[in-house]
Amino acid sequence: MSKERAKRGTLPPAQEQIEKFEKVVEEGNYYGAQQLYKSISARYVAAQRYTEALDILQSGACIQLKHGQVTCGAELAALFVDTLVKARCPYDDATLVRVRTIYKQFPKIPVPQQLGDDDDVQRLSETLGTAKTCVEGCSSFLKAAIKWSAEFGAPRxxxxxxxxxxxxxxxxxxxxxDMVRVAQHFVRGNNPKEFASTLVHFMGKCYPGEDDVAIARAILMYLALGNLRDANALMDEIKKQVEAKQLEFPKSDLMQFINFLLETMLRDAFPLFNMLRSNFKSTLDREPSFHELLDEIAEKFYGVRCRNPLQGMGMFGEIFKMMGGD
Structure with missing residues (x-):
């Protein structure tokens, strides 16, 4: 027997371990099962039997989450990603399915909409605490997975x-x-249609005056990444869904600016871009981050450096830059 076969023979097939550990969970011994998942998976990793270690950790994360053990499940999910890194697993469809399978097991916690007596307030407090734990656990897992994917074959x-x-x-x-954080991830995603659905949903529950800011921010974030295609796709999809739901699309100076901006970005018209910024300055001042995003857009599309000493010098500064001044 070769050394490799001998090394592999020291541990049973992973499925045997998975079935045994699942029984421990089903018996309600969540902590005991957690220790088994962690210690035994570590032995498979040490033996470089990474696929089996991943099988054990994926199974453990899913069953713990299924039983509402969010802290335990999130810990095993994090170990799953850590093992992907150790195994140098490439970003591919098969591994993405594994990540999605764990993600789908994170609980969705319904928050009570109406409050009555003190017991209701207590339950609300407990529910909010649980929901916060779920979001923190799921976010940590997915952020780690994003970092792994960037290192092993996904876009930067x-x-x-x-x-x-x-x-x-x-x-x-x-x-x-936090719509800013939500938007930051959607614009790095690949589904402007789903982003549009989320923004339309937000329009129905946000405070007056927040809807146009959320839409404008999303468009500007796409453009700051140089993604004019999805910026236009997002705007078109929002308008389509708003019409289908018989809702009213926000009518404001900010939305007028965004529509003009999207038209401007289709042509090499930096002076027009600057004129738009100047004419709508008071509107853009509603959200300080808009000016920073527009600086980034100017750099992406027109090669104008952000925050250089010429900014704020008006026409002379712009003329100097167009002449090739650095």
Whole structure:
């Protein structure tokens, strides 16, 4: 028997371990099962039997999460990603399916909409705490998976599919939604249609005046990444869904600016770009980050450096730059 076969023979097939550990979980001994998943998977990793270690950790994460053991499940999910790195697993469809399988097991916690007595308030407090734990655990797992994917074959910003998973979970499961963070992941994803659906949903629940800011921010974020195609696709899809749902699309100076901007980006018209910024300055001042995003857009599309000493010098500075001044 070769040394490799001898080494492999020291551990049973992973499926035997999985079936044994699942029984421990089903008996309600979650902590005991957790220790088994961690210690035994580590032995498979040490033996360089990475696929079996991943099988054990994936199974453990899913069954713990299925039983509502979010802390345990999230820990095993994190170890799953850590093992992907140790095994130098490439980013591919098969591994993406594994990540998605674990992601889908993270609980969705319904938050009570109406409060009555003190017991209801107590339950709400407990529910919000649980929801926060779920979001933190799922976010940590998916962020680690994004980092792994970027290192092993995905685009530089990480797997677009995982960014969409994270954006969706953050939006629909966070007790307090942060639309900036949600948008940051959606624009690095590959599904502007799904992003549009989320923004339309947000329009129906946000405070007055937040809807146009959320849409504008999303468009500007896409453009700051140099992604004019998805910026246009997002705007078209939002308008289509709003019409289908018989809702009213925001009518504001900010939306007018965004429509003009998207038209401007189709042509090499930096002076027009600057004129738009100047004419809509008071509107853009509603959200300070818009000016930073527009600086990045100017750099991406027109080669104008952000925050260089010429900014703020008006026409003379622009003329100097167009003449080739650095």
């Amino acid at each position: 910003g990480g797997a677009p599919e995982i960014h969409v998973m994270l954006a969706n979970y953050m939006y629909f499961e966070s007790p307090e939604v």
